Amino acid sequence: MSDATAKKDPPETNNxxxxxxxxxxxxxxxxxRWRRDVRRFRADAVDGTLVDELIGLAALAPSVGNSQPWxxxxxxxxxxxxxxxxxxxxxNADALNDYxxxxxxxxxxxxxxxxxxxxxxxxxxCDTGTEAGHGVGRKTMPxxxxxxxxxxxxxxxxxxxxxxxxxxxxxxxxxxxxxxxLDVPDGWALIAYLCIGYPExxxxxxxxxxxxxxxxxxxxxxxxxx
Amino acid sequence: MSDATAKKDPPETNNxxxxxxxxxxxxxxxxxRWRRDVRRFRADAVDGTLVDELIGLAALAPSVGNSQPWxxxxxxxxxxxxxxxxxxxxxNADALNDYxxxxxxxxxxxxxxxxxxxxxxxxxxCDTGTEAGHGVGRKTMPxxxxxxxxxxxxxxxxxxxxxxxxxxxxxxxxxxxxxxxLDVPDGWALIAYLCIGYPExxxxxxxxxxxxxxxxxxxxxxxxxx
Numbered sequence: 001m002s003d004a005t006a007k008k009d010p011p012e013t014n015n016x017x018x019x020x021x022x023x024x025x026x027x028x029x030x031x032x033r034w035r036r037d038v039r040r041f042r043a044d045a046v047d048g049t050l051v052d053e054l055i056g057l058a059a060l061a062p063s064v065g066n067s068q069p070w071x072x073x074x075x076x077x078x079x080x081x082x083x084x085x086x087x088x089x090x091x092n093a094d095a096l097n098d099y100x101x102x103x104x105x106x107x108x109x110x111x112x113x114x115x116x117x118x119x120x121x122x123x124x125x126c127d128t129g130t131e132a133g134h135g136v137g138r139k140t141m142p143x144x145x146x147x148x149x150x151x152x153x154x155x156x157x158x159x160x161x162x163x164x165x166x167x168x169x170x171x172x173x174x175x176x177x178x179x180x181x182l183d184v185p186d187g188w189a190l191i192a193y194l195c196i197g198y199p200e201x202x203x204x205x206x207x208x209x210x211x212x213x214x215x216x217x218x219x220x221x222x223x224x225x226x
Numbered sequence: 227m228s229d230a231t232a233k234k235d236p237p238e239t240n241n242x243x244x245x246x247x248x249x250x251x252x253x254x255x256x257x258x259r260w261r262r263d264v265r266r267f268r269a270d271a272v273d274g275t276l277v278d279e280l281i282g283l284a285a286l287a288p289s290v291g292n293s294q295p296w297x298x299x300x301x302x303x304x305x306x307x308x309x310x311x312x313x314x315x316x317x318n319a320d321a322l323n324d325y326x327x328x329x330x331x332x333x334x335x336x337x338x339x340x341x342x343x344x345x346x347x348x349x350x351x352c353d354t355g356t357e358a359g360h361g362v363g364r365k366t367m368p369x370x371x372x373x374x375x376x377x378x379x380x381x382x383x384x385x386x387x388x389x390x391x392x393x394x395x396x397x398x399x400x401x402x403x404x405x406x407x408l409d410v411p412d413g414w415a416l417i418a419y420l421c422i423g424y425p426e427x428x429x430x431x432x433x434x435x436x437x438x439x440x441x442x443x444x445x446x447x448x449x450x451x452x
Contacts, residue, residue, distance in 0.1 A: 017428035018256040020388040028254070028388050030244040032286050032381060052449075057255065059445035061380065062263050064397060066432050066440040072449045080452055095365045103360065112362070123452075133440050134329065136338070139321045141397040146369070147376045147417070154287065154380035155258055162246040162254050171290060171367040182452045191373070202243035206292055214292040214359050219285035223278075223298045226306055226349075226408045 034204060035157055038166025039114040041197035046120050050163060051196070058156035063148035065133025070152045073182050075121035083181045084173070084193065085115045091172045110211060113170045118195030123178060124153060129187035149191045156194075166199035260430060261383055264392025265340040267423035272346050276389060277422070284382035289374035291359025296378045299408050301347035309407045310399070310419065311341045317398045336437060339396045344421030349404060350379060355413035375417045382420075392425035 020028075055072050063069060075081055092112060099107045115121070126149045138144050153169070160167045175190035208214050246254075281298055289295060301307055318338060325333045341347070352375045364370050379395070386393045401416035434440050 017430075018253070018260055020253070020257065020390070024250070024253050025385075025388050027244070027246070027250050028257070028385065029283065031246065031254070032283055032385070034244055035288070037288050052446075055449060056445055057258055059448070060258050062261070062383070062395070062432075066434040066442070068443050068445075068448075070445075070448060074449065074451045077452055091366050095362075098361060098365065107362070110362075132443060133434075135324060136321075136333070136336075136434070136439065137397040139324065139398070140317050140400055143372070144397045146373075150373045150376040151380040151383075154377040155384075157288070157377075158381075158384070159251075159254065159258070162251050164246070169288070171363040171370045172365070174366055182450075184450070204241055204243075206288075208292040208359075208362070213362065216292070217294050217358060219282055219294075219296075220278075222285070222294075222296060223281060223300065224408075224410070225300045226303055 031158055031161055034202070035161040036166065036199070036203060036206060038168045038199045039111045039195070039207060040200040041114045041117040041119065041166065041195065042200050043117065044119065044198050046165065046197060051120060051122070054156055054159050054163070057159045058152040061148070061152035061155045063133070063151070064138055064144035065136030067130055067133030067145060067148060069127045069130050069132070069145050070149045071125040071127050071184070071188055073123040073125065073184060075123055075182065080181055081115070081121055084121070084178060087173055087177050087181070088113055088115055088170060091174060095172060106211070106213060110213060111207065112172055114168050114195040114197070115170065118168070118197045120196035122194040122196060123182055123190065124149060124192045124194060125179070125184055125188035126191050127187060128189050146189065146191055153192055153194070160196060164198060165196055168195040169193075170195065257384055257387055260428070261387040262392065262425070262429060262432060264394045264425045265337045265421070265433060266426040267340045267343040267345065267392065267421065268426050269343065269345065270424050272391065272423060277346060277348070280382055280385050280389070283385045284378040287374070287378035287381045289359070289377070290364055290370035291362030293356055293359025293371060293374060295353045295356050295358070295371050296375045297351040297353050297410070297414055299349040299351065299410060301349055301408065306407055307341070307347055310347070310404060313399055313403050313407070314339055314341055314396060317400060321398060332437070332439060336439060337433070338398055340394050340421040340423070341396065344394070344423045346422035348420040348422060349408055349416065350375060350418045350420060351405070351410060351414035352417050353413060354415050372415065372417055379418055379420070386422060390424060391422055394421040396421065
């Protein structure tokens, strides 16, 4: 289709639905395939306006009842970062105790966060007390509120990769401790602690696959018909 | 989080990292802006191989420890669909009781699912008992397992839109009842019941915004610095 190369108008004024062609879909598939959880970052700074732009794109994600429960905390303070790293290291040492033998050796060799190197630390919370959305869709499945935040993070991940940025999601942390370190409002629940920066290396295979921890499974085995 | 990537079908994918340019990023932004939660579907059938292709793309999403906990159930049986619709209608009537006055009238007028019209019903579960990933990243935040499934759904949403398909996420359902209707294995927790099909109309504004339920909020008010 000819509109593949057309420049779009500013989004505010463009009310004509775009048509996506096969070429775009191929590039989108590349983006989906090459988006990695990154834990090895270059020291290069990331432009602060780019970070804000990416947060703006993330906030275009769907949310239950249009509740927009995502809350972002840019963590720049060295002291707070050090306390987050301390919590990660304690949790990671504790997790190592769950493994033994070869699996313990393998776990200890994994690089599970890029907290020390990533130029950008972004903590993402769910405002569990938000009135926005007026409760629609949350009565039977209250977990839809944090799920909405996860959807925004997934968008952030893809958009970051399209800018050549890598993102890593660190979950080996105590959510309440992190909320305390960052002094966030009551009712904000930690969904993700993210490291963002330019990746040291690019791989199509995930780090945990490359290092023999967990291989990819055939998705066709995960589909039932009813 | 770690993630999964196809290693089995490299024909169209080389191993050189793609570079995404400004033109692609503009189209990606269009995709993100125009992806809607769709509840109004045309009757046109959706090619079954396309649905499988989209599930394959969703399964390239990141997952904690590369655990790939997503499980998909294609619901084609008319009797099962009718029981799902029955559960939605009971839950929706119950939810209406939470509102009064103008808000109740407004709620009653909202179209909150396209279950009767959508050609494709896809239920998505999290296998809470999966051994894949060997527990990495789930000790402190066990919710990372369902969050991984949500990330896959977000990918599915964008990829569907790139094919001109609309997707709607129905959460006004009792998860356990739906699991029973679909007779899924023990330990599978419902994450989403999805309607997929070609949309009747295209809008850049979400349905809940257009119908005055909840407007879009300024994301800059949701960003803190620490």
